[in-house]
Amino acid sequence: MLASDRYTNMIYLDNSATTQVRPEVIDAMLPYMSRSWGNPSSIHALGRDAKDAVTQAREHVAALLNCDADEIYFSSCGTLSNNCALLGRARFAQANDKGRHLITTRIEHPSVAGPCQYLESQGWKVTYLPVNREGFVSLKDLEAQTTSETSIISIMWANNEIGTVQDIASFARFASERNIFFHTDAVQAAGKIPIDLKSLPISSLSLSGHKFHAPKGVGILYVRKLQNIMPIVFGGGQEMGVVPGTEGLSNIVAIGKAAELAGREMNQNREKLLAISKLFKQHLSQVDGLIFTGASLLTQRLPGHVSFVLPGLEGEAIVMRADLKGLCISSGSACHKGIIEPSSVLKAVGLSDQQAKASIRLSASSFNTLDECTEAIELLAKILNAMKLSSDAGLSGAIA
Incomplete structure (x- = not known):
């Protein structure tokens, strides 16, 4: 449950949109908003203390990712990290007469799709790989589209809307063998999927603090040594x-603490979230007409993440009905709020516009208990069955 009294009876299952900041993270960052508030670039005592705190946070993030601390750069968010990686590498490619062909997928976050579209407007060729019904990218498709001009490949590690986890290791190795810069948006993976950058030849990677219990306003950009990007x-x-600007000291301390906790509790958190996924899927399977989206195997999707469509209903209406009952869930991606068009991700996996508009996502975190998730999914199943019954009755009346 949320800590705030106002939300005491609310069950929050929208953790792919944002997560609650952990109390330990708040405790870690508060001193750097009150006592140790110096500028890390200053050479006096306050500045040195601030610099030490940034260094320690960098080491915690590096430990989570199993990389060197000097490969970690702090940013303001995952969006900026993705932009710095892709546009920065494109600048380097152009300056060094490398090919101007970028390969990505049709299910990327807008912070990847946007830079790709910009590069297209600047004369780059961008290939958007298709995905199958479960949201998986094919290595054969990647091989078929790669040319001597391909200089950047960017494939999302785990999708925020449908939960599908890609075989990033295979894609990264494919790119490395051909000396192609490989970027992955790993924002949804942090703290849920082990990331070992010593063993995976990933060129750059992005994270966002608020997806794993740090505050909003801080992100991570990883760039492997000897891989160059320009600012x-x-x-x-x-x-x-690489990401200039006075460091957001307290937020950097916060993401460092969140990374430390995520690494320490990774295994037990994954096990708990997998049990929640099984619970969700078991109950939702009993709702007539419901279609699960994303990977069918729970081991191939984000733990704690279940997504589906229920044709004939509107996703936004389901979300509002659930909200009235104290349940926070999502229809599509929160990053697309205000856009009426069906999700491009759901259309990419073969859903019709009508089906895509009936999408729902549940995403749990370490804060959720199995008991409250049981309560939540039983409540949601009742809501879905009642709305479907009402919809079917209305349709029958219209036909009569």
């Missing part, structure tokens, strides 16, 4: 000039 933002040279 797309210019300023004072912080973060080695």
